[in-house]
Amino acid sequence: MNPDLLTITGLGVEINGLPVLSDVSLSLPSHGVLGLVGETGSGKSLTCRALMGLLPRIGGTVVAGSMEFAGTTLTGLDDRGWAKVRGRQIGFVPQASLNALDPVMTVGAQLKEAVRLLDPGTDVKARSHELLDLVRLPDPAHVLRRYPHELSGGMRQRVMIALALAGRPRLLVADEPTTALDVTVQKAILEVFADLRTATGMSLLLVTHDLGVVADVADTIAVMYGGTVVELGSTQQVMTDPSHPYTAALLGARPTTRAAGERLVTIPGVPAVPGQWPTGCRFAPRCEWARDVCRTQQPALLPLADDRSSACHGWPAPHEEAHAHV
Amino acid sequence: MSDLLLEVTDAEFRYAKGAPPAAHHITLAVRAGDSLGIVGESGSGKTTIGRGLVGSLHPSAGAVLVQGRPWKSIRRRDPVRRVVQMVFQDPYASLNPMLSAVGTVAEVVRVWDGLAARPAVARAEEILAEVGLTGEVITRRPAGLSGGQRQRVGIARALACGPQVLVADEPTSALDVSVQANVLNLLLDLRESRGLALVLISHDLSVVDYLTERAMVMYRGEVVESGPTGSLLSDPQHPYTRELIDSIPGRSALPPAA
Structure with missing residues (x-):
C-alpha cells in the first residue's frame, strides 16, 4: 500500500459564519484515483475549493480539522505558501471550465504562459506540445494556433486539463470534468485521466454527481451528503454493497438498476442544505431506518471491518436484511 | 387509423x-x-x-x-x-419567471378550456396535485422552486390542455440522480x-x-x-x-x- 498523498481529517468550513462543511475526512494514496460523489449542495465543490486554498475568495474559512498533502500541512498556509502548492503540487480543472479559457488568446499563448509561470526553465514550445500529447489532442501544432471558440467542447476540456498539468502536479483535482459533454466524448476524457495516471503516476481526485463516471476510473469512492462524507470505500464495495443508506438509495435511483416499468428508488424529502442541517445524522429526516439516536447524535465516519468507513448508526444493509429487526 | x-x-x-x-x-x-x-x-x-x-x-x-x-x-x-405537448430540458428557462406554479397552469386551462379565473385555478390545483405538487409550493414562482419541482410544473403545464x-x-438532464428518479x-x-x-x-x-x-x-x-x-x-x-x-x-x- 502506498503511503497517502493526501489526508483530510475532520475538515470544517464556514462561509460568513455559516457551517457548510463539517467533519469531512478522506484520504488518497499516491497513484490513486478517488471519486468524490454527491448531489447538488452536498459540499463536493467546496471540498475542492478548500483543497486548492480558494476559500477566501468566497468568504470561506477553515474552522476545524486538517489537510495534509505530501508532508505539507495545507491548513494554515498563507498566500505565499499556497502559491507554491496551487498549480504546482496540485493541479485544478474547475467546474464549468469549458468556458474558462480566455476567448481572445490562442490556446498556445495560454498554455505557454502557464508553462513559463509554473515550470520555469523548460523548453516552453516543446513542453506545450508534450502537454497536448498527454491529453491526446492530435496535431498539437495546429491546436496551439487555435482560439477557444474554434475548438469543440471535448477539445477545450482537454486544453483545460493540459493547463492544469503545466506545473507537473502530483495531484490533479477535476470538478465535474465531463458533465456538459456527450457520452462518447465523456468516455474519451475519462480515458485521458486513466492514461495520465499511468503515464505520469499522478493521483486524481475526480468530483462528480454521477456514480457511473467514477465507477469506471476510481479505485476508491467518497460519498458526500449534507456537507460531510458519509461513506468511504473501494469502488467495488461502494457500488455493489453500499454501507450507507444514502449510497444505497443513490444506486437504486439509477434507471439501469430497474427493469422497464418498475419504479425507481426515490428519497423522500429534500436534500439537507447549509443552515438547515438537522441535529443528529444529516440524512435522518429522509432515511427509512432512522431511529432516535439518529435524530440526536451525528454519526462519525468510522472504519468498518473490511477497510472502509461509514457514518451511520446502523441500518440493515441488503446483505444483513434477513436477520435485521425492523 | x-x-x-x-x-x-x-x-x-x-x-x-x-x-x-x-x-x-x-x-x-x-x-x-x-x-x-x-x-x-x-x-x-x-x-x-x-x-x-x-x-x-x-x-x-x-x-x-x-x-x-x-x-x-x-x-x-x-x-x-x-x-401534442412539449416538456423542455430546462424548466427554468421555459417557465415564465413572473408567474407562480398555479398561475402558469391556470393560464393554460383558462385559454384552452375557456374557464373563468377562479375555476381555472381550481383545475390547475388538481393538475398540480397529479404531478405531486400541493400546498404552499404551488404559489411560488420558478425561482423559489427546486429543479425537480420546476420540472413538475413544466409537466403540469403540458398536461393542462389534456394532451395525448x-x-x-x-x-x-439538468437534475440530480435522486431527483431524476x-x-x-x-x-x-x-x-x-x-x-x-x-x-x-x-x-x-x-x-x-x-x-x-x-x-x-x-x-x-x-x-x-x-x-x-x-x-x-x-x-x-x-x-x-x-x-x-x-x-x-x-x-x-x-x-x-x-
Whole structure:
C-alpha cells in the first residue's frame, strides 16, 4: 500500500459564519484515483475549493480539522505558501471550465504562459506540445494556433486539463470534468485521466454527481451528503454493497438498476442544505431506518471491518436484511 | 387509423433556406399509448425532430401530420393543438419567471378550456396535485422552486390542455440522480393513469431504455438504427449505436437490472 498523498481529517468550513462543511475526512494514496460523489449542495465543490486554498475568495474559512498533502500541512498556509502548492503540487480543472479559457488568446499563448509561470526553465514550445500529447489532442501544432471558440467542447476540456498539468502536479483535482459533454466524448476524457495516471503516476481526485463516471476510473469512492462524507470505500464495495443508506438509495435511483416499468428508488424529502442541517445524522429526516439516536447524535465516519468507513448508526444493509429487526 | 396521433413521412428539416438539413429522411409514427425514444448526441438532430413533432418547425420536405393533418394547416386555437405537448430540458428557462406554479397552469386551462379565473385555478390545483405538487409550493414562482419541482410544473403545464402525446426533450438532464428518479417515476405514472404516449428525446440510453419500448438512434441528422429499445441495446447493429452503448459510464461496475 502506498503511503497517502493526501489526508483530510475532520475538515470544517464556514462561509460568513455559516457551517457548510463539517467533519469531512478522506484520504488518497499516491497513484490513486478517488471519486468524490454527491448531489447538488452536498459540499463536493467546496471540498475542492478548500483543497486548492480558494476559500477566501468566497468568504470561506477553515474552522476545524486538517489537510495534509505530501508532508505539507495545507491548513494554515498563507498566500505565499499556497502559491507554491496551487498549480504546482496540485493541479485544478474547475467546474464549468469549458468556458474558462480566455476567448481572445490562442490556446498556445495560454498554455505557454502557464508553462513559463509554473515550470520555469523548460523548453516552453516543446513542453506545450508534450502537454497536448498527454491529453491526446492530435496535431498539437495546429491546436496551439487555435482560439477557444474554434475548438469543440471535448477539445477545450482537454486544453483545460493540459493547463492544469503545466506545473507537473502530483495531484490533479477535476470538478465535474465531463458533465456538459456527450457520452462518447465523456468516455474519451475519462480515458485521458486513466492514461495520465499511468503515464505520469499522478493521483486524481475526480468530483462528480454521477456514480457511473467514477465507477469506471476510481479505485476508491467518497460519498458526500449534507456537507460531510458519509461513506468511504473501494469502488467495488461502494457500488455493489453500499454501507450507507444514502449510497444505497443513490444506486437504486439509477434507471439501469430497474427493469422497464418498475419504479425507481426515490428519497423522500429534500436534500439537507447549509443552515438547515438537522441535529443528529444529516440524512435522518429522509432515511427509512432512522431511529432516535439518529435524530440526536451525528454519526462519525468510522472504519468498518473490511477497510472502509461509514457514518451511520446502523441500518440493515441488503446483505444483513434477513436477520435485521425492523 | 384513428389511433395514429403523429405521423412523420420522409421529413427533412432545415433552419434556413439553403442551409444543410439538420435532420432528414425521418419517418416515424406515434399511436395512442406508444413510447418512442430518440437517442443521439449534441447536433445529431434529435431536438430538431422534437420541434417538428410539436409543430414549431415545419419540414422543408416530406410531411409531419398530427391526427392526419399537417401542422402548417392548423390554426392557433385549433383544438388539435392540444394533442401534442412539449416538456423542455430546462424548466427554468421555459417557465415564465413572473408567474407562480398555479398561475402558469391556470393560464393554460383558462385559454384552452375557456374557464373563468377562479375555476381555472381550481383545475390547475388538481393538475398540480397529479404531478405531486400541493400546498404552499404551488404559489411560488420558478425561482423559489427546486429543479425537480420546476420540472413538475413544466409537466403540469403540458398536461393542462389534456394532451395525448408528451414530447419530452431531455426532461431530466439538468437534475440530480435522486431527483431524476422522481421525475421518471412520475412520467411512468402518467403514462399508466392517462394512457399518454411519450416521445422521449435523450442522450442517456439508460433513461431511454427505462421509459420506452421503441427507439431510434440519430447521428448527424439521420436515423442510423431503430427498433425495439431492448433489442437495440442488447444487439446493436450499427457501429455508432455500439459506440454509444460502450460509452455509458459505469456499465461494468454496476449491478445488472433486477
